[in-house]
Amino acid sequence: MELTPFAMVMVALLLAVWTAGAAWLAVAAANRAAQAEGSRKAARRMSRMIDESPAIPLLVRADGKLEGPDRLAGWLGLETMPHFLSELAGEDATENAVLPAEQARELAQAVRRAQKTAAPFRMVLNPKGSQRSLAVRGSLADPQVSPGGAALLWLFDFSESETELGRLREQADRARGDFGALVGLIEAAPMPMWFREPSGALRLVNRAYVEAVGGTDADAVVAAGTELVEPVKGEAAADIARQALQEARAIERTVSATINGQRRSLRVSDLPLGDEGIAGYAVDIEEMEEQSRAFRAFREAQRTMLDQLSIGVAQFDAERQIAFANQPFRRIFNISPGTVSTRIPFDRLLNEAREAGRLPEVRDFPEWRGEHLAWFASGETQEEAWPLPDGTHLRIVGQPMPDGGLVLIAEDRTEQLALSATRDTLLRTRTAIFDSLFEALAVFAPDGRLQLWNRSFTGTWGLESDALKGHPSAEDLLAALRPNLAKDKQADHIGEVIRAATLDRKETGGRLMLQDGRTLEYAGVPLPDGNGLLTVLDITDSQKAEDALRERNQALEQADQVKTRFLANMSYELRTPLTSIGGFAELLQSGVAGELSEQGVEYVDAIVKSVDRLTEQVENVLDLSQSQAGLLPIKKQQVELMPLLTRLVRERQDDISRGGLKLDLRGKPGVRIDADVRQLGRAVAHLLDNSITATGDGGKILVDLSKQEEGVRIVVSDNGAGMTDAELRRALDGRANAGDDSQRKGLGIPLSRQLVEAHGGTLDIQSEKGVGTAAIIHLP
Incomplete structure (x- = not known):
């Protein structure tokens, strides 16, 4: 089958992808192997770290089964690790139960609570028979660790720490107790105390501090930073505290502060306490100051x-x-x-x-x-x-x-x-003088005992010389004196005199008669030393003389009475015939009896003048006699002297002109004194008449009145014949001077002196033969 290019491309791509996937798988396998090896190493390392760690994990499953290392069994005091929590907690009666019942129940409850509520817990376990202390921290285990609600416990062995913590706890408790006691002591202290931070700010103050600054509480005082001590010389209390902290030494000073409204003296101390701060306290030393x-x-x-x-x-x-x-x-x-x-x-x-x-x-x-x-x-x-x-x-x-x-x-x-030697000499001298006195003296103490006597005392009282040797008391002495007194009661009076001198501090005395006829006068005199002096004087002779003087005084009083009666009779007997003769002569002169011859008129005029002259002399004699006897009546009244002198001068104007005299009257009007006008006028008139009589033709007479500080002075002077001293004495005595009628004679001068002295004044007469005479009257 022929492959198309597209298919080839796709095959190539698949091979490439497969190759890449195989390579990736090989690399991934290698990585996983490396990771597995690393995980095994990490697991071994972690296991070793757990074995060496201070904490051991313990897993408690929901059914109570335990999973934990064997090292934990050693901590629990077991050889092997128990399989269930009940065995560890001691709920079964097995030999593996090591926890106290209380801790076991607490552990079981905490584990169940953590498994159900995921609440963590902490507790301490103390296995039986072990000195260990285990700290347990439990929580719900992570599902990755153990699914199904297991609890994971971590156990820590802090036996040593627990012992230390116990000791520290005990010390802390003791420290807290001491601190509490110290705080209580500081709080109860009567002196202000405080604690500052290192910055100087207040942190703690006691109650005394709060009361001293007038605060409400300690927190308010600390918050306000109220200082007890005022700044001194610009330095505040906080500055002084910081200085004490910096210098690491206590600073003590004495300052003044106001506490409860009173200024007090305080001794303030600042004590540094390391880095914690500064403590301070203040002691009130005001009373000590x-x-x-x-x-x-x-x-x-x-x-x-x-x-x-x-x-x-x-x-x-x-x-x-x-x-x-x-x-x-x-x-x-x-x-x-x-x-x-x-x-x-x-x-x-x-x-x-x-x-x-x-x-x-x-x-x-x-x-x-x-x-x-x-x-x-x-x-x-x-x-x-x-x-x-x-x-x-x-x-x-x-x-x-x-x-x-x-x-x-x-x-x-x-x-x-x-002074003591002088006193001894004086005492001996006093004793000698005391014994030499004729007056009888005796000194009695305040208790009445005879202290001292002289030689005359026994002889005066007729006592034996040995009768006073025993210093008898006053009662014994009076008993010895009674037989010698004329009256027994007089002894009691002597005792009263002694008592008054010693106790009453009074001076008394008396007289008494003795049996022998003598008269004694005695007196008690208080002495400065508290004793009393009894002085006795024999006044027998003076008493006799006093009796004689008393009899003579009575005779003189009777003679004075006879003199007074004689003056009264003479005033009547002399004035009555003179008044009758004067009256008959005036009748004859007026022609009542018929016309008189010239010679008869001359006879009658002579009779009238003689009667006036005789009347004046009788008045002078009677006034002088009364003045000498103190019987002259003086009736004082306010008298102005210048008119009185003027009247006296005018009454004698005829005599002054007939004698060819010149009279000069000087004085200021308004001079007044209290005097008897009649008697003072008679005194000046007699002096004026004597001056007129003694001054020849062409003579001068001066009458001068002057006011002086001590009273009034009246001067009557003339430039007549004057008198010798002997003649002046005879004139003052009232005897006539030898010579003719021009000389001063009669009773004028003595009577004037008596009248002036009766007014409280004096009469001074100064005379010189051939120069003249001056009579000076001083009246108060």
Whole structure:
């Protein structure tokens, strides 16, 4: 059969296709063989990796059959792997049951739940008789692994990890407990505490911090970043915390902050905690600061007070160095202020004081110094007397302090010893003076016991010298005095006087009579020391003199009464006849009895003038007598002096003209005083009459009135004959001067003085023979 070209082509194509297919099949077979070999190698490698892996798979089929490697049996403590889950779970009573019943039930339930719902689970298995801990992770197996709803379990042996985890869990639990306790402690702490991030921002704060800044809660305070401490010199609290973190050291500082509306002093500490952040806390030290300030103020006040004392005081600290010395101490021991500031030791201070001669002379100074160094540890107060070489006597007191220091007190008793010696001398002198007095003296204590008496006391009371040696009480003394008293009751009054002087501190006294007729005057005087002094004086002679004076005074009073009656009678007896004579003479002068001759008229005129003159003299005598007796009546009223002097001068104008005299009246009107117009006018009139009488023809008389600071002055002066001192004394006494009628005489000057003095003024008369006389009246 002949093939056509087309057929040949088709045959060729089929051969080509067949050849290509065969080649492809050969290549594909080779590839599959290679892949199969690679799969076998991968399977062996995977199997080896599973054997070496820390996890072992376990397949649980739907019927409970198990598929797993034999290595798992070793983990379970078995020689061979069980065939069913029931054997592993222990549901059958076989020897292969290794799981506790509780874990077995939990495992079975978890596997069935995974097979039915595909819910994964995790649990831990602890096989019996094994120390292993197996972690189980179960899930529904992939259909490619096992179709039919099998469960795939992966078991991990984490026995070592479990032990470590248990230990870590225990530590974590303990750490959580400690952390909770620490958090509770921090939260309950009374001081503000906080924790910052490394950036300085607040992360945690406690309740005290919240209350201190016035926040609502800790979260709000942290969110707001509210700082407890204000910035100091431009540095905020966060800046200080970052500085502590950078320098890896704690920073502590004292600042002021406002807490609950009050300014308080705080000691703030920032503590770096590695890379975690910075912890901080603030301790309120306001009370401590106040106590510190109070202590410093007390110490300064104490030292200021010690500086004011006259006793030297020095303080030494526990290191036996001088800490303070007041001015008297430095003066006593010649210590400079720099010595105290350098805080020299006690032994060195003793050395310097010894060199300055301010310590007593001792034979072994090192031993003496050691004995005084032991004062610091003695525990008891030490006291010594130090006589210094210059005669100074010091009383030294060493008082050990609880802190190991010493207070040294130095008192200069030199003056006290001198005063004591002086006091002893004074006491001996007082005793000698006390015994030498004529007055009887006795000193009683507040309890009434006789303390001291002089020699005159026993003799004055008529007691025996040995009666007072036992220092009897006041009651015993009064009992011994009663027999010598004229009246027994007077002894009780003496006791009251002693009691008033000692207890009531009052001064009382009295008089009494003794049996022998003597009169004693006694008085109780309280003494400054609390005792009482009984002073007794024998006034028998003075009493007799007093009685005599009393009788004489009574006689003088009777004589004064007689004088008063005499003046009254004389006033009546003298004035009545003069009035009658004057009246009859005036009747005769008026012609009632008929016409008189010229000689009769002259006689009557002479009688009238004589009566007037005698009346004036009687008035002067009576006024002078009354003035000397203090009976002159003075009726004061407001008087202007210039009109009064003018009237007195005009009344004597005829006498002035008849004598050819010149009278000059000077003074300012308006000068007023309180005076008796009649009596003051009579005083000036008498002086004016004396000047007119004593001044010859052509003489001058001056009457001057002037106002002065102490009162009023009236001057009546003339340039008459004047008087010698003897004549002036006679005129002041009221005796007439020798000479004719032109001389001053009579009672005018004494009466004027009495009238001026009755007004509270003075009269001063100055006279010189041949020059004149001046009478000066001073009135208040």
